[in-house]
Amino acid sequence: xxxxxxxxxxxxxxxxxxxxxxxxxxxxxxxxxxxxxxxxxxxxxxxxxxxxxxxxxxxxxxxxxxxxxxxxxxxxxxxxxxxxxxxxxxxxxxxxxxxxxxxxxxxxxxxxxxxxxxxxxxxxxxxxxxxxxxxx
Numbered sequence: 495x496x497x498x499x500x501x502x503x504x505x506x507x508x509x510x511x512x513x514x515x516x517x518x519x520x521x522x523x524x525x526x527x528x529x530x531x532x533x534x535x536x537x538x539x540x541x542x543x544x545x546x547x548x549x550x551x552x553x554x555x556x557x558x559x560x561x562x563x564x565x566x567x568x569x570x571x572x573x574x575x576x577x578x579x580x581x582x583x584x585x586x587x588x589x590x591x592x593x594x595x596x597x598x599x600x601x602x603x604x605x606x607x608x609x610x611x612x613x614x615x616x617x618x619x620x621x622x623x624x625x626x627x628x629x630x
Contacts, residue, residue: 495523495524495525495626496524496525496569496570496622496625496626497524497525497526497527497567497568497569497570498516498524498525498526498527498568498569498570498571498572498618498622499526499527499528499529499564499565499567499568499570499571499572500512500513500516500526500527500528500529500572500574501528501529501530501531501560501564501571501572501573501574502528502530502531502573502574502575502595503530503531503532503575503595504530504532504533504534504557504597505528505529505530505533505534505557505558505559505560506530506533506534506535506536506537506538506541506557506597507537507538507541507595507596507597507604507607508574508575508591508593508595508596508607508611509528509529509530509574510528510537510541510545510552510555510557511541511544511545511552511607511608511611511612512526512528512572512574512591512611512614512615513526513527513528514545514550514552515550515611515612515615515616516615516618516619518550519612519615519616519619520619520622523619523622523623523626524619524622524626527564527567527568528558529558529559529560529561529564530557530558530559530560531559531560533557533558533559533560534557535557536556536557537552537553537555537556537557538596538597538604540596540599540600540601540604541596541604541608543601543604544596544601544604544605544607544608545608547605548608548612562583565583565586566583568586569586569587570586570587570588570589570618570622571586571587571588571589572588572589572590572591572618573588573589573590573591574590574591574592574593575592575593575595589618591611591614593607593610593611594607
């Protein structure tokens with residue numbers, strides 16, 4: 495089992511979508527968390543709506559602050575626009591996904607970002623599954 499941490503600035507859009515897709519698609523084979531370097535007050539309503547359209551409800555989620563213990567917990571840290579604000583721990587695998595921030599975008603554009611996040615999460619899970627099968 496691998497542990498993935500999804501990090502963006504406000505933990506109110508991209509990282510929340512990634513964590514939700516990861517939990518659904520990994521089916522318990524891997525664990526996921528998300529956090530933000532400067533968490534927002536709530537998940538962006540347009541993100542909640544975009545995810546609701548694919549059967550995932552983020553309405554009750556609360557953005558949380560990224561802590562060093564989160565990065566220590568993770569095997570892989572996926573960053574999404576937090577730049578130098580994300581902690582770097584030697585020995586951890588880091589992946590940077592360049593994704594637009596959905597804040598303030600119309601639903602149609604957020605749906606495009608959502609679908610891109612899902613594709614990236616699917617690929618990450620395939621990689622983690624392959625590593626788990628061939629790992630130590």
